[in-house]
Amino acid sequence: MTHRLWLAPMQGYTELLFRDVYAEIFTGIDQAISPFISALPQGRSKEREWNDVLLGANTKMPVIPQIMGNVAEDLTLLANRLYDLGHPVVNLNLGCPFKMVAKKKKGSGMLCFPDELDALLDILCSGMKGRLSIKTRLGRHTRDEFPALVSIYNRYPLEDLTVHPRTGVQMYAGVPDLDFFEAILPEIHHRVIYNGDLWSLPRFRALSTRFPSLSDWMIGRWVIPNPFLPGEIKGLHFDPEEKLALLKRFHDAIYERQVARLDGPGHVTSVMKAFWVYFQDAFEEGARLFKPLRRLSDPVVYEAAVEQIFASRPTVADFNG
Template identity: 45%
Template sequence: MHLILAPLRGFTDVVFRNAFARHFNGIDEAVAPFVTSTKGRRIKPSHLADLVQAENSHLPVVPQILSNNSAEFLCLANTLVDLGYGEINWNLGCPYPMVAKKKRGSGLLPFPDEIDRLLERVLRDFAGQLSIKTRLGRYSADEINALVPVFNRYPVKRIIIHPRTGVQMYTGSVDLAAFGRCLPKLVHPVVYNGDINRLETLRSLSDRFPSVSTWMLGRGLVANPFLAETIRIGSPQIENRWQRFADFHDALIDGYTRRFSGPGHVLARMKGFWGYFADEFVDGRRILKKIRKTTRLENYRVFVDGLLDPRVSQGKTDCERL
């Protein structure tokens, strides 16, 4: 079994990836949040700040590109290969309307001919390997039927499928029936991505789709960083959970303090993480409400330090990790 950390923009950046790799186990590689292709041939170093090789040594990383222009894609992709990356992932799944209305991400899925032309042009001159992350379609799961023959024509390393449509965003249920129908039609290795947040979920998916051996963990892993380890050992029983989570939390703050220009930005990022972390606490809604009301990083740290102190928190049902 191979486990991949999903690209969650604003969350699974280099700070998160490095902190995770230092404090948790179970993830084999990560796909980084997308970088957007730009016009012209000059790519600013700041555009690739999340992908500096020297800062990405803790976990193998695959950069992801958001683009609908073959020339721009090639320029950026080959630049990344020159930086030392062997595989580049093409984002055909981003569901956000601001992206999709520009025919990028899932917004390109209703246009298989344009995807075909880009793949033909890019793979003619690309120096590395290409993988694709996609959804079943933008508006309908049936859109995947026209995409499968296009994908099959090209030497793509793997296809990562999130079995929702773009307009679903992250709501509603994953369409496992549609995923199962397209799975045997694809000639490339397929990676499953979507709503894996418990060991039991992965076991059920693995039983249903035995040909899939690689799984992508996203929101479930951010909420519960022990998820990959739990999957590996086949049991939720992990020692020193409180202390390890507290150390990981502190590593995030330290990393963002070095990366951001002020404590307000650090606090905003940590509040975002608690939108996920709180799901793993019995009284998570109350905890999240209190954290969101915090206006100073110092006050935030006092509250969270108390929350995560095993001498204070262990055994308390209002903040016990599940």
């Protein structure tokens, strides 16, 4: 089977700059979903979020815009503005786990109100000029919410359904509930994109063997310390030294473009430190070496620290061991 690989939306990480750099250095990702664009009243949006999905800018990696909100009319207007911009498909965020978002019945916060979700999808799907895809968790509080959600999703002509088999309150803790996902998968009438904890080639092989009907896989956090994975899934092989050199190139390209884009060195180092939350997993002692850097803001100190981490023992080569 030919597998289709999706870059997960990750606000603060997988914006255009990251997608461009990734596509210049690596291969394997077929399609990205953008970090969410908030649907403001009258379908307006924040300029920064809108600019991230402009077609003229997104030439290196195809992107589907993701929208998030709780007012069907605002979501419909935003989806139609995106359609007019050239996006025939938009993705609805029904997964964001954060309390501040969820308590407003946005993201995963909508999953425990199935009747309201149904009414929202009814207005959205009948008012949209283009097609809708959805990214969901199993529920807000418990997976027991999911069967009712599946019967709602099945009633709408969705492009596809991305399932991250955790609940909202679970955040990123614990493990995806694969047994439950396996049991409910035959009930879903849409093309399913699996998402969650896909960190290595052996992990991909285990999941694709367990779920042979799935052709679509979405990778999020692990694409940062293990950017080779999409290529490896597509059959490429990298030597350990090659991996380390490519990882350094990846880091440096992100860093250089952030320096060019952002005002002030403190701003750049703070964005880069966020990347190290995930990059550190590419090094055996990444967590220890990264810890003292949390308070730094001077780029010279940052660059020296990065050199030190890259000189330490990488684990990237072992990911597939």
